[in-house]
Amino acid sequence: MTPRPVPAESTITALAGHQFPGGHYKVEHWENFLLTGCTGAQLLPAGMVHPVALFHVPILGAGTSIAQMFALGQAESDLSIMIESYDWEMFAPLREEVTYAISGAVKSACRCSNEAGQLYDRIEFCFEISDAGVLTARSTITWHYTRNTL
Amino acid sequence: MKVRAGDPIPPWVMEAVSAERMCTMAAILRDPNPLHWDREAVAALPLGLGAHTINQGPLGLGYIINMLHDWAGPGTIRRIRMTFPQVVLDGDRVVASGRVTAVREQDGGQLASCEVWLEREGSGRLLDGTASVFISGAES
Numbered sequence: 001m002t003p004r005p006v007p008a009e010s011t012i013t014a015l016a017g018h019q020f021p022g023g024h025y026k027v028e029h030w031e032n033f034l035l036t037g038c039t040g041a042q043l044l045p046a047g048m049v050h051p052v053a054l055f056h057v058p059i060l061g062a063g064t065s066i067a068q069m070f071a072l073g074q075a076e077s078d079l080s081i082m083i084e085s086y087d088w089e090m091f092a093p094l095r096e097e098v099t100y101a102i103s104g105a106v107k108s109a110c111r112c113s114n115e116a117g118q119l120y121d122r123i124e125f126c127f128e129i130s131d132a133g134v135l136t137a138r139s140t141i142t143w144h145y146t147r148n149t150l
Numbered sequence: 151m152k153v154r155a156g157d158p159i160p161p162w163v164m165e166a167v168s169a170e171r172m173c174t175m176a177a178i179l180r181d182p183n184p185l186h187w188d189r190e191a192v193a194a195l196p197l198g199l200g201a202h203t204i205n206q207g208p209l210g211l212g213y214i215i216n217m218l219h220d221w222a223g224p225g226t227i228r229r230i231r232m233t234f235p236q237v238v239l240d241g242d243r244v245v246a247s248g249r250v251t252a253v254r255e256q257d258g259g260q261l262a263s264c265e266v267w268l269e270r271e272g273s274g275r276l277l278d279g280t281a282s283v284f285i286s287g288a289e290s
Binding site: 031034035037038039040044048050051052054055056060066070078079081083084085086087088089091093 | 164171172174175178179180181182183184185191195206207208209211212213215216219224225227228229230231232233234279
């Protein structure tokens with residue numbers, strides 16, 4: 001595979017503060033049913049959404065997508081992203097059929113190198129989910145955009 | 151329930167991670183990454199994983215959430231932070247485990263800080279993290 005040019009460090013660091021459009025998301029029953037089943041669990045009581053939704057609901061609700069987040073950091077390919085961490089704060093359970101307001105931004109972006117001296121870009125995304133102005137959950141996603149390692 | 155630092159959390163077992171569930175998850179997430187649904191793409195990587203699909207990170211995290219729900223009840227997790235030192239593959243038997251590391255009284259109950267992880271026998275920790283869980287109705 002031909003190595004792709006590595007984006008300029010300044011291009012990556014300039015991503016800090018980038019705001020996603022923001023928007024709304026409602027988890028319908030069918031989606032919670034399938035999502036919960038994927039984890040191997042039974043549906044939770046009282047229309048509670050399985051917390052695993054805290055990955056994709058903030059992303060899609062903020063008006064972006066996994067593919068757009070890959071592109072934002074100039075990922076070399078879909079295979080080049082490594083997860084550093086997911087950090088989910090839950091102030092109240094998500095519920096089916098509730099429309100949540102969602103905002104999201106790039107919290108930090110920097111160039112790093114691993115122990116082998118290989119470059120990667122570390123991008124931290126932060127999304128907030130609110131119901132009627134009250135913060136319901138916060139999701140922080142930290143990915144490594146590896147460069148010329150695959 | 152009253153918990154103390156050092157208490158183990160009863161493990162939760164996924165007997166066989168399902169490639170079909172990864173496909174469903176990829177569709178729900180709008181996740182274009184072929185690692186989750188194309189065994190050939192994974193086999194072509196210089197990682198020696200063979201012809202498998204790689205479980206989505208959030209799904210492995212979901213197994214740990216299931217363990218915490220079975221222990222403390224739905225809606226009790228206040229925060230969970232997870233790292234992903236190794237991948238989970240289709241067909242894997244994985245076990246979510248944890249232990250309480252600290253406890254403080256809060257809002258008439260206990261807030262338990264926990265170490266949580268997901269293991270595959272012989273492979274060590276695949277996911278490794280921490281969680282804060284509210285334990286209601288605890289007597290002080």
